[in-house]
Amino acid sequence: MSKVKKAFFCQHCGYESVKWIGQCPSCNQWNSFVEEIIQKETEKNNGWENYHASNEKTNRTVLLHEIKSSEEKRILTSDEEMNRVLGGGIVPGSIILVAGEPGIGKSTLFLQNGLRLADRKVLYISGEESEQQIKMRADRLLKDVSSPATKNFYLLTETSTQIIFQEIKKLKPDIVIIDSIQTLHTPFIDSSPGSISQIRECAAEFQRFAKETNTPVFLIGHITKEGSIAGPKILEHMVDTVLQFEGDRHYAYRILRTLKNRYGSTSELGIYEMTDSGMRAVTNPSEILITQKEDQLSGIAIAATIEGIRPLLIEIQALVTQSVYGTPQRTVSGFDLRRLQLLLAVLEKRGGFHFGVKDVFINIAGGLKIEDPSIDLAVLCALLSSFEDKPLPHHTCFAGEVGLSGEIRAVNRIDQRIAEAEKLGFEKIIVSKYNLPAGRQSQKGIAKQKFNIEVVTMGQVEELYRYLF
Numbered sequence: 026m027s028k029v030k031k032a033f034f035c036q037h038c039g040y041e042s043v044k045w046i047g048q049c050p051s052c053n054q055w056n057s058f059v060e061e062i063i064q065k066e067t068e069k070n071n072g073w074e075n076y077h078a079s080n081e082k083t084n085r086t087v088l089l090h091e092i093k094s095s096e097e098k099r100i101l102t103s104d105e106e107m108n109r110v111l112g113g114g115i116v117p118g119s120i121i122l123v124a125g126e127p128g129i130g131k132s133t134l135f136l137q138n139g140l141r142l143a144d145r146k147v148l149y150i151s152g153e154e155s156e157q158q159i160k161m162r163a164d165r166l167l168k169d170v171s172s173p174a175t176k177n178f179y180l181l182t183e184t185s186t187q188i189i190f191q192e193i194k195k196l197k198p199d200i201v202i203i204d205s206i207q208t209l210h211t212p213f214i215d216s217s218p219g220s221i222s223q224i225r226e227c228a229a230e231f232q233r234f235a236k237e238t239n240t241p242v243f244l245i246g247h248i249t250k251e252g253s254i255a256g257p258k259i260l261e262h263m264v265d266t267v268l269q270f271e272g273d274r275h276y277a278y279r280i281l282r283t284l285k286n287r288y289g290s291t292s293e294l295g296i297y298e299m300t301d302s303g304m305r306a307v308t309n310p311s312e313i314l315i316t317q318k319e320d321q322l323s324g325i326a327i328a329a330t331i332e333g334i335r336p337l338l339i340e341i342q343a344l345v346t347q348s349v350y351g352t353p354q355r356t357v358s359g360f361d362l363r364r365l366q367l368l369l370a371v372l373e374k375r376g377g378f379h380f381g382v383k384d385v386f387i388n389i390a391g392g393l394k395i396e397d398p399s400i401d402l403a404v405l406c407a408l409l410s411s412f413e414d415k416p417l418p419h420h421t422c423f424a425g426e427v428g429l430s431g432e433i434r435a436v437n438r439i440d441q442r443i444a445e446a447e448k449l450g451f452e453k454i455i456v457s458k459y460n461l462p463a464g465r466q467s468q469k470g471i472a473k474q475k476f477n478i479e480v481v482t483m484g485q486v487e488e489l490y491r492y493l494f
């Protein structure tokens with residue numbers, strides 16, 4: 026009896042339905058459902074186990090205290106940024122999704138890291154490029170690395186998971202990198218590569234493989250600018266770790282961000298610079314992200330933020346001009362638009378600044394996207410500076426959140442922020458008065474006792490304005 030199982034999938038978010046529907050109940054897209062065959066008539070629908078016949082491993086109940094609590098032995102790459110983003114190296118048996126826009130450099134980064142894992146057997150599976158293309162790219166990346174580094178690097182240009190698993194069984198790699206998950210197809214499902222059901226099933230096969238053999242697997246997946254193409258998105262809950270590789274194609278800097286990590290902290294960040302010979306890790310990002318000029322311009326403020334576990338000083342640029350059209354414009358790059366509107370409302374109400382007739386532009390230098398609320402204060406000061414057309418004082422940076430009533434609120438890990446500002450040669454940092462560095466109760470004591478940088482504490486936006494201008 027032939028029995029083919031079919032289902033409808035939203036091509037936007039991956040929502041599954043037994044019948045066709047016009048509007049997706051999950052993401053509200055219209056006309057996004059496509060029918061896909063999810064299971065052909067086969068005895069056993071299991072890609073990895075079909076080639077992996079041994080079934081000796083049976084699960085029994087065990088006493089918790091009998092389980093050896095072994096510290097996970099992580100695989101360290103030569104790339105410090107990557108190790109940190111992964112929470113301290115690659116966990117054996119983990120499955121890691123690497124999402125990013127096409128052409129941003131995901132392949133370069135992972136090819137480069139694979140090539141440099143000299144003591145591990147790495148299998149790089151590409152469905153995107155030919156062997157010749159990858160060889161050319163590898164030669165370019167390895168200009169500065171001696172050749173023995175690559176002796177354990179294997180390449181497979183294949184898209185069928187059936188053939189891939191046959192090869193994996195022969196080779197027994199230590200690490201598998203798949204570029205990309207959208208090009209794979211499993212013979213057990215009848216829809217085309219890149220469709221929702223194919224992506225889901227191929228990822229599931231690699232997940233079983235990773236868990237059974239304790240081999241880490243990297244799945245590279247493409248997403249669009251809106252970050253909403255169905256493919257990789259639906260995998261987020263299946264995998265252990267989700268890394269996002271982002272950045273503007275026109276800038277040299279790229280950011281590798283942790284969105285989910287079962288084995289470490291999320292919101293971790295690695296910064297790379299794209300060069301001719303691959304991705305170069307940027308170990309001291311604050312230095313490149315701020316341009317300290319002697320004659321300071323108006324509208325520029327430096328924020329002391331924390332990304333992941335790392336303090337980061339960034340430059341905020343604001344431009345406030347007379348609006349020429351009826352509706353004033355608010356344009357942001359790297360900052361939340363609603364947050365800007367809120368700050369403008371606070372300034373309007375508490376300080377009497379009439380931004381209602383002004384166009385306002387906010388830009389975070391270097392193409393970064395910052396979500397840390399502590400940059401509020403720097404954004405606010407950049408706005409005021411541009412509004413007044415007066416530069417802010419030299420060598421001064423800011424760390425504080427701004428509340429609706431115009432109060433400057435405390436932010437976490439203030440000591441780290443102050444220390445980073447001090448390290449980079451700032452002379453003054455302005456923080457919330459509710460944010461006295463740990464353990465110090467008197468304002469006078471902070472700067473002299475602990476830091477060589479002057480720490481100025483402020484309670485209200487008005488007070489700050491009087492202080493700065």
Ligand SMILES: [Zn+2]
Pocket residue numbers: 035036037038039040049050051052053054057
């Ligand atoms: Zn949907």
